[in-house]
Amino acid sequence: MALTPARTMPGVLELLPLDQIAFQRMLDVIRRNYERFGFLAVETPAIEYADVLLTKTGGETERQVYFVQSTGALGKAGEGTPELALRFDLTVPLARYVAEHERDLSFPFRRYQMQKVYRGERAQRGRFREFYQCDIDVIGKDSLSVRYDAEIPAVIYSVFRELAIGPFTIQLNNRKLMRGYFESLGIVDAEQQMLVLREVDKLDKRGADYVRDTLAGDAFGLGAEIAAKILAFVQVRSTSLRDALGKLDALGAGPATMEQGRDELKEVLGLIHAFGVPETHYALNLSIARGLDYYTGTVYETTLNEHPQIGSICSGGRYENLAGQYTKSHLPGVGISIGLTRLYWQLRDAGLINTATSTVDVLVTQMDEAQLPAYLALASELRDAGIATEVVLEGGKLGKQFKYADRAGIRFVIVLGEDEMAKDIVTVKDLRRADQFEVVRGELIKTLRVELEQAAAMG
Amino acid sequence: MALTPARTMPGVLELLPLDQIAFQRMLDVIRRNYERFGFLAVETPAIEYADVLLTKTGGETERQVYFVQSTGALGKAGEGTPELALRFDLTVPLARYVAEHERDLSFPFRRYQMQKVYRGERAQRGRFREFYQCDIDVIGKDSLSVRYDAEIPAVIYSVFRELAIGPFTIQLNNRKLMRGYFESLGIVDAEQQMLVLREVDKLDKRGADYVRDTLAGDAFGLGAEIAAKILAFVQVRSTSLRDALGKLDALGAGPATMEQGRDELKEVLGLIHAFGVPETHYALNLSIARGLDYYTGTVYETTLNEHPQIGSICSGGRYENLAGQYTKSHLPGVGISIGLTRLYWQLRDAGLINTATSTVDVLVTQMDEAQLPAYLALASELRDAGIATEVVLEGGKLGKQFKYADRAGIRFVIVLGEDEMAKDIVTVKDLRRADQFEVVRGELIKTLRVELEQAAAMG
Numbered sequence: 001m002a003l004t005p006a007r008t009m010p011g012v013l014e015l016l017p018l019d020q021i022a023f024q025r026m027l028d029v030i031r032r033n034y035e036r037f038g039f040l041a042v043e044t045p046a047i048e049y050a051d052v053l054l055t056k057t058g059g060e061t062e063r064q065v066y067f068v069q070s071t072g073a074l075g076k077a078g079e080g081t082p083e084l085a086l087r088f089d090l091t092v093p094l095a096r097y098v099a100e101h102e103r104d105l106s107f108p109f110r111r112y113q114m115q116k117v118y119r120g121e122r123a124q125r126g127r128f129r130e131f132y133q134c135d136i137d138v139i140g141k142d143s144l145s146v147r148y149d150a151e152i153p154a155v156i157y158s159v160f161r162e163l164a165i166g167p168f169t170i171q172l173n174n175r176k177l178m179r180g181y182f183e184s185l186g187i188v189d190a191e192q193q194m195l196v197l198r199e200v201d202k203l204d205k206r207g208a209d210y211v212r213d214t215l216a217g218d219a220f221g222l223g224a225e226i227a228a229k230i231l232a233f234v235q236v237r238s239t240s241l242r243d244a245l246g247k248l249d250a251l252g253a254g255p256a257t258m259e260q261g262r263d264e265l266k267e268v269l270g271l272i273h274a275f276g277v278p279e280t281h282y283a284l285n286l287s288i289a290r291g292l293d294y295y296t297g298t299v300y301e302t303t304l305n306e307h308p309q310i311g312s313i314c315s316g317g318r319y320e321n322l323a324g325q326y327t328k329s330h331l332p333g334v335g336i337s338i339g340l341t342r343l344y345w346q347l348r349d350a351g352l353i354n355t356a357t358s359t360v361d362v363l364v365t366q367m368d369e370a371q372l373p374a375y376l377a378l379a380s381e382l383r384d385a386g387i388a389t390e391v392v393l394e395g396g397k398l399g400k401q402f403k404y405a406d407r408a409g410i411r412f413v414i415v416l417g418e419d420e421m422a423k424d425i426v427t428v429k430d431l432r433r434a435d436q437f438e439v440v441r442g443e444l445i446k447t448l449r450v451e452l453e454q455a456a457a458m459g
Numbered sequence: 460m461a462l463t464p465a466r467t468m469p470g471v472l473e474l475l476p477l478d479q480i481a482f483q484r485m486l487d488v489i490r491r492n493y494e495r496f497g498f499l500a501v502e503t504p505a506i507e508y509a510d511v512l513l514t515k516t517g518g519e520t521e522r523q524v525y526f527v528q529s530t531g532a533l534g535k536a537g538e539g540t541p542e543l544a545l546r547f548d549l550t551v552p553l554a555r556y557v558a559e560h561e562r563d564l565s566f567p568f569r570r571y572q573m574q575k576v577y578r579g580e581r582a583q584r585g586r587f588r589e590f591y592q593c594d595i596d597v598i599g600k601d602s603l604s605v606r607y608d609a610e611i612p613a614v615i616y617s618v619f620r621e622l623a624i625g626p627f628t629i630q631l632n633n634r635k636l637m638r639g640y641f642e643s644l645g646i647v648d649a650e651q652q653m654l655v656l657r658e659v660d661k662l663d664k665r666g667a668d669y670v671r672d673t674l675a676g677d678a679f680g681l682g683a684e685i686a687a688k689i690l691a692f693v694q695v696r697s698t699s700l701r702d703a704l705g706k707l708d709a710l711g712a713g714p715a716t717m718e719q720g721r722d723e724l725k726e727v728l729g730l731i732h733a734f735g736v737p738e739t740h741y742a743l744n745l746s747i748a749r750g751l752d753y754y755t756g757t758v759y760e761t762t763l764n765e766h767p768q769i770g771s772i773c774s775g776g777r778y779e780n781l782a783g784q785y786t787k788s789h790l791p792g793v794g795i796s797i798g799l800t801r802l803y804w805q806l807r808d809a810g811l812i813n814t815a816t817s818t819v820d821v822l823v824t825q826m827d828e829a830q831l832p833a834y835l836a837l838a839s840e841l842r843d844a845g846i847a848t849e850v851v852l853e854g855g856k857l858g859k860q861f862k863y864a865d866r867a868g869i870r871f872v873i874v875l876g877e878d879e880m881a882k883d884i885v886t887v888k889d890l891r892r893a894d895q896f897e898v899v900r901g902e903l904i905k906t907l908r909v910e911l912e913q914a915a916a917m918g
Contacts, residue, residue: 021499046577276839
């Protein structure tokens with residue numbers, strides 16, 4: 001039989017075990033923190049009816065959708081069966097979920113969802129066709145206090161503090177403030193405001209000169225003075241809470257929309273402080289716009305101070321109505337998303353991922369085949385104490401067994417030979433510290449636990 | 460705008476939050492136990508090249524495959540782009556993974572994988588088109604000791620002990636023993652042996668009379684005597700390890716294949732004991748055949764003693780060569796799978812799932828808006844101590860706040876009013892015990908931790 005080459009399609013990130021463990025640890029940290037803030041687990045199916053997924057989306061998104069059909073019992077598409085597609089984000093499925101289960105949910109509904117999404121992207125370095133999104137959203141029924149906008153940065157802070165990938169800054173803005181300011185400059189048409197927003201969003205990529213010239217130029221026709229004002233506005237950054245509040249006041253009076261945006265932003269900034277986020281970790285950044293049209297108030301981006309080239313590692317904002325395409329209920333919300341697959345890939349690229357240790361804590365070596373029952377009994381004890389333990393079931397040279405442990409990232413290797421048995425001790429080799437010690441058999445669990453807890457506490 | 464009805468396709472299990480939490484707890488238990496035995500995390504992409512996925516499978520499976528295509532940048536199928544499909548199990552992706560990454564893996568390679576698989580099943584109660592499989596496999600390079608066949612039941616025991624869904628029995632058989640016994644009855648053709656195996660597999664569903672008559676009848680033409688012998692063989696069950704070994708010996712001498720199967724089974728049964736699995740939890744069951752052709756030695760099924768109608772909740776076995784379609788390397792292995800979506804659904808049906816408690820431990824109520832910073836500070840303290848805490852950010856009547864907690868399955872509700880503040884205490888309402896107590900503010904974390912740890916220990 002001719003062999004089929006074993007391969008995956010481009011645009012997926014398949015990891016070797018030690019990398020997968022590092023990835024899984026990040027997923028666990030995110031989930032633990034989402035749960036600590038009272039967000040509830042939701043999972044939705046990967047396959048949905050295409051008409052349900054695509055109600056709101058336009059051409060660009062639709063071009064990237066994966067459609068699904070079964071050749072089996074379901075019949076082929078085009079034979080009267082509804083079209084199916086893979087989810088391309090977690091927001092549309094959330095909207096569908098909330099609309100479908102509205103009567104069974106308590107509001108404000110706080111949910112987290114950490115699943116993969118699928119996009120038929122052109123294959124390209126750093127672009128993924130399958131990737132994890134880790135989302136939280138709070139959805140209100142009819143209304144939702146702006147206080148929830150202040151809770152989100154507290155969650156972001158908590159997640160990235162524990163992920164320990166270096167100092168970071170949560171950057172905030174408010175779309176009402178932006179649109180109100182544009183209005184004060186005579187840009188009153190909502191459509192044109194959106195176009196200006198999108199232009200401003202290019203600031204980081206294209207630079208100030210490019211954006212200023214575009215706004216002043218023929219396409220927008222705003223003139224040099226207004227373009228300069230917009231540029232000055234979007235270049236506002238704060239260095240502390242007090243500085244942020246001062247800079248917001250210094251913008252001067254404006255139309256109602258602008259005042260509302262400023263009030264919201266001031267309340268949110270103040271409350272973030274009460275939520276315990278240190279001032280060093282959040283800032284005003286009036287250039288943050290977020291591309292998506294549906295954000296209406298607070299918007300967030302988060303950047304690593306020492307790795308600005310990575311861009312935003314966690315973004316989101318406030319939206320007016322989650323599920324207008326499915327229900328007449330008015331469901332305002334606020335949320336964020338961490339695109340973990342891409343983030344992991346970037347962090348690994350930047351050397352910020354530690355893939356040195358396995359989930360396996362201990363390898364029990366096999367010195368003497370006849371003693372296998374003793375090795376198995378020892379392993380059972382360790383496992384019952386919560387210590388992940390592998391036993392070498394097929395012997396071989398001890399050196400080879402040590403090499404296996406080393407390569408597999410297993411930290412502790414246990415030797416239980418004749419000598420040890422006679423003295424009721426075990427020999428423990430700590431591969432991380434390149435150290436070796438003997439411990440009384442009855443003390444083994446306690447000793448290993450102390451070491452493992454210390455290691456866990458140190459990340 | 461006309462509303463699109465919010466709905467999911469049939470054959471998917473979408474859960475409300477408290478159900479999802481119960482499901483997630485099961486996933487966590489399974490993962491924790493897999494990791495304790497030294498299995499390593501692997502995830503593979505849901506979408507694979509169709510030619511890679513479908514090398515081995517025949518008509519029936521192929522009819523249930525979901526094919527995938529993008530209308531976007533990838534181009535439509537039939538325009539020279541390779542066909543894509545969704546994985547329909549985790550075994551084929553494992554084979555592809557091991558063949559693709561062989562040089563980067565250490566053998567024996569122990570991996571677990573817990574992901575969803577997709578099958579275009581006809582919509583029917585209890586049949587799922589998207590469902591979780593939770594698999595472990597040990598893959599050897601060139602050879603793999605039968606000792607690994609004894610480790611698998613130890614993992615099964617550990618998982619289902621902690622899942623605490625009632626007493627269960629891991630049932631074992633060996634395909635070589637079966638085939639060798641058939642051989643001793645004159646059924647020497649491998650093809651016919653397989654047909655007899657498949658017939659025997661129907662024993663539970665169709666009953667002994669049906670299977671005996673079929674084997675004796677025209678289709679098989681084995682005659683009444685041989686059919687009776689086969690029936691007697693497959694009805695062998697053991698009540699203890701000693702009984703199992705005795706019943707294996709009582710089968711009498713047979714051809715080489717049979718002796719090899721018996722030797723393997725005896726070694727496995729004895730070692731399971733050494734792995735610490737109580738005799739009450741495993742048994743010989745010579746009717747276990749497993750439908751799939753690729754099992755070649757030990758086979759397992761696991762049943763709930765008090766719910767036999769649920770059928771096998773965890774099955775698997777030993778196979779000769781994992782990835783012959785992708786590589787010339789000889790890769791024998793042994794593994795099992797838990798179909799968690801279906802199991803959860805059946806357990807819920809049988810009233811065996813407890814969905815009473817949330818992942819949220821504590822709700823901090825809002826007595827007085829002006830004290831919000833104090834509530835937030837308290838919540839931060841609790842979260843830093845690992846206690847999942849939600850704060851009511853939009854006030855309202857206290858009764859309504861309690862009702863919210865009750866409906867959401869949150870156990871502890873904290874009241875921090877003027878009185879409490881003055882006395883430096885908090886009032887804690889324990890909704891599970893319908894109890895209420897006051898505690899000194901500085902003792903709150905310790906008190907809650909004790910209660911939560913007790914509850915966790917009791918499952």
